Amino acid sequence: MKRLLLTLALAVLAAVPYASASTTCGAPPSDSFVSSLLRQAPGLRADVLRLALDATECAEERGLVKRRDLLTVIDYSLSSSQPRMFVFDLTSNKLLFRELVAHGKASGGDHAGFFSNSPGSLATSLGLFVTAGTYFGHNGYSLRLRGLEEGVNDMAWDRAIVIHGASYVSRAAVQALGRLGRSWGCPAVRKEVAAKIIDTLRGGTPIFAYYPDKKWLTTSAFLPR
DSSP: OHHHHHHHHHHHHHHSOGGGGGGGOSOOOOHHHHHHHHTTOTTOOHHHHHHHHHHHHHHHHTTOOSOOSEEEEEETTSOTTSOOEEEEETTTTEEEEEEOOOOBGGGBSSSBOOBOOSTTOOOBOOEEEEEEEEEEETTEEEEEEEEOSTTTTTTHHHHTOEEEEETTSSHHHHHHHSSOOOBSSOOOEEHHHHHHHHHHHTTTOEEEEEOOOHHHHHHOTTSOO
16 A cells, blocks of 8 residues: 555656746745845846845756856846946856847847747847856857746757857947847857856856746746735
8 A cells, every 4th residue: 555655646746847847946035135135136026136135946856956146137128338247256246247238139129029949040038147168259258048937948058048258238239229239149248258158157157137027937937926
């Protein structure tokens, strides 16, 4: 009888989708911790930062994040003409970077509104990523990203979605176009800071790319529900 009950229990567990584990990841960050980070990051909203911290906690518990000291948040609901990439040192509660970042050509003009995981889409992907190694390619020194969310950003590696510097990410571009230039889906940054950002983030740090997409927010394997 005990063996039968054990078999039935294992069968039930096997039938539970992996994504459901996301609803009970760790304790929520304290208000004081969130407030201390937000004071240094004008433009970043508390709800977005909390989601990023929650998602990162889930990924850490699953062994998907090698480095627990840093967190990058990109809020694609903000205008491309304002800084929307925020890099935090979580061990010292310090903002390291607050930067302009591009979105994909197919994602929109000044504001992004369309996101895709499909090769050739020229669109940005949402969700939780983890950084990998670096290489020199068509866009110079670049940082590989691995998407952690199935069907949302898990094609990032095959699509060569990477962090790199680009001349179209600049205040001059904003003045000329009324927005940043756009990438093929990569979170491109200013050339002047690209190498420093890449060297800071390389080697297994989390990157949380946000937009208030209802389907993603309610089905993500890393967000609380």
